[in-house]
Amino acid sequence: MASAVRDLELDLDAFEGPFDLLLTLLLKDAIQPSEIDMAGIIVAFVERLAERDELDLDACGEFLVLIASLLELKARHLFPDEEAELADMEPEEAAEELARRLAEYRRMKLAAVWLRERLEDQSELYFRLGPAPLAPSPERRLAAQEPLRLVEAMRGLAVEPPRVSLSHIALRFPPVSQFVERFRALLVRRRRFDFDTEMKGLSRVEQAVAFLALLELRKEGEISISQAAPFAPIRIARADEPLFDTDDGRMLQWTARSA
Amino acid sequence: MDRPLRLISANPLDSLARTVEALLVVASQPLTVEELAEATADDVERIETALGLLRERYSEGRSGIVLQKVAGGYAFGASREAAEACARLFERPVERGLSQAALETVAIVAYLGPVSRPEIAQIRGVAADSAVASLVERGLIAEAGRENSPGGAVRYRVTALFERVFGLESLAALPRLDDIGEDQAAIRERLLEVAEARAS
Numbered sequence: 423m424a425s426a427v428r429d430l431e432l433d434l435d436a437f438e439g440p441f442d443l444l445l446t447l448l449l450k451d452a453i454q455p456s457e458i459d460m461a462g463i464i465v466a467f468v469e470r471l472a473e474r475d476e477l478d479l480d481a482c483g484e485f486l487v488l489i490a491s492l493l494e495l496k497a498r499h500l501f502p503d504e505e506a507e508l509a510d511m512e513p514e515e516a517a518e519e520l521a522r523r524l525a526e527y528r529r530m531k532l533a534a535v536w537l538r539e540r541l542e543d544q545s546e547l548y549f550r551l552g553p554a555p556l557a558p559s560p561e562r563r564l565a566a567q568e569p570l571r572l573v574e575a576m577r578g579l580a581v582e583p584p585r586v587s588l589s590h591i592a593l594r595f596p597p598v599s600q601f602v603e604r605f606r607a608l609l610v611r612r613r614r615f616d617f618d619t620e621m622k623g624l625s626r627v628e629q630a631v632a633f634l635a636l637l638e639l640r641k642e643g644e645i646s647i648s649q650a651a652p653f654a655p656i657r658i659a660r661a662d663e664p665l666f667d668t669d670d671g672r673m674l675q676w677t678a679r680s681a
Numbered sequence: 682m683d684r685p686l687r688l689i690s691a692n693p694l695d696s697l698a699r700t701v702e703a704l705l706v707v708a709s710q711p712l713t714v715e716e717l718a719e720a721t722a723d724d725v726e727r728i729e730t731a732l733g734l735l736r737e738r739y740s741e742g743r744s745g746i747v748l749q750k751v752a753g754g755y756a757f758g759a760s761r762e763a764a765e766a767c768a769r770l771f772e773r774p775v776e777r778g779l780s781q782a783a784l785e786t787v788a789i790v791a792y793l794g795p796v797s798r799p800e801i802a803q804i805r806g807v808a809a810d811s812a813v814a815s816l817v818e819r820g821l822i823a824e825a826g827r828e829n830s831p832g833g834a835v836r837y838r839v840t841a842l843f844e845r846v847f848g849l850e851s852l853a854a855l856p857r858l859d860d861i862g863e864d865q866a867a868i869r870e871r872l873l874e875v876a877e878a879r880a881s
Contacts, residue, residue: 500799523804527806529858530785530804531785531788533792533855534784534785534788536856537784537787537791540847540848541776541779543848545764545776547747547759547764547848548758548759548763548767548771548773549756549757551709552709
């Protein structure tokens with residue numbers, strides 16, 4: 423078997439693995455052919471061909487033979503009784519059965535011709551087509567009622583249900599305003615600070631809230647934010663202060679807006 | 682003049698006929714005599730007489746609207762002489778592009794229904810999945826339970842729309858299967874002839 427066919431990886435509802443394993447399982451009756459999505463196998467093979475970008479005629483031929491056999495196997499499996507029925511019959515009986523089926527089909531074919539003619543005859547008749555009318559609402563019939571059971575049910579409802587704990591979904595983090603105040607106080611003492619250094623020891627949620635506070639301050643025009651490169655330390659400075667004193671005296675102003 | 686001139690017919694059924702007429706105008710599908718009797722709170726015999734009056738009034742050549750007995754009931758439709766004008770404005774989408782396979786399938790369902798897809802496939806010798814799906818989509822056939830065996834296949838029957846589209850009063854209006862088709866014995870003879878010719 424050509425390796426392109428043998429190693430074909432399949433991911434079907436009923437089977438996941440290489441094609442040759444599927445064939446082995448089918449031949450050992452470990453998987454029913456009716457469960458296998460043949461179109462899925464064909465799509466997988468065509469995709470494999472497209473990936474390789476070259477036409478492997480040997481593999482294609484091999485695949486065609488195999489998939490045709492599988493389809494035949496599946497078809498036979500879908501109509502097992504019919505095959506057995508005809509095989510068990512004497513030739514005379516089989517001919518009789520075949521003739522019966524052919525006659526039945528022929529009658530249906532002619533019935534279809536009659537319907538076609540009927541349709542042509544009716545083609546000049548136009549009528550209104552509308553949605554089916556609303557079905558009348560079914561009459562509700564209640565079973566015999568027991569007042570005591572109603573009392574029991576009401577009593578059950580009257581009890582206050584236990585309070586549902588939401589502690590597992592509660593997010594505990596400080597308000598943004600707390601960090602806003604903290605950064606303002608910091609910038610009174612220092613002209614610049616490093617965000618990562620200040621955030622040391624805080625949880626991820628607290629760091630996120632702190633960053634929101636930074637954005638808030640930036641929006642208010644109180645600070646400048648700078649990051650020299652992705653993942654580099656985030657520098658914060660008062661809005662009226664230069665972020666860096668560069669070698670050539672120019673100021674690097676990477677603001678959140680420009681980033 | 683002793684009596685005033687009467688322009689309105691004194692036929693007591695006229696009033697009932699007008700009510701039936703109104704019901705048929707509102708209905709989007711054929712109404713049975715029983716349904717009309719229930720709606721008008723009148724008896725079946727009187728409804729049938731009223732329908733007789735309406736059939737006379739709404740007939741080809743007399744009116745643009747024709748009262749048809751179809752799909753087990755009565756319905757208004759356009760007259761044949763209006764067909765050309767209707768065709769310019771409307772289409773009959775249900776039967777547009779109905780394939781030979783679909784016609785054979787609907788014939789099988791009409792004659793043998795309720796019938797399952799495997800049974801249809803056995804008669805036609807090919808899978809009936811797409812034909813059945815197309816007929817269900819058009820509303821010509823509908824599900825009618827399942828076969829009795831465990832996990833039995835869905836069975837199908839024809840709908841009232843089928844009878845309407847094909848202009849059948851009921852399924853009894855279909856020709857008898859014995860009247861059409863080649864005799865089974867004749868087919869058997871032909872099969873045997875072919876077999877003998879091959880053997881020789």
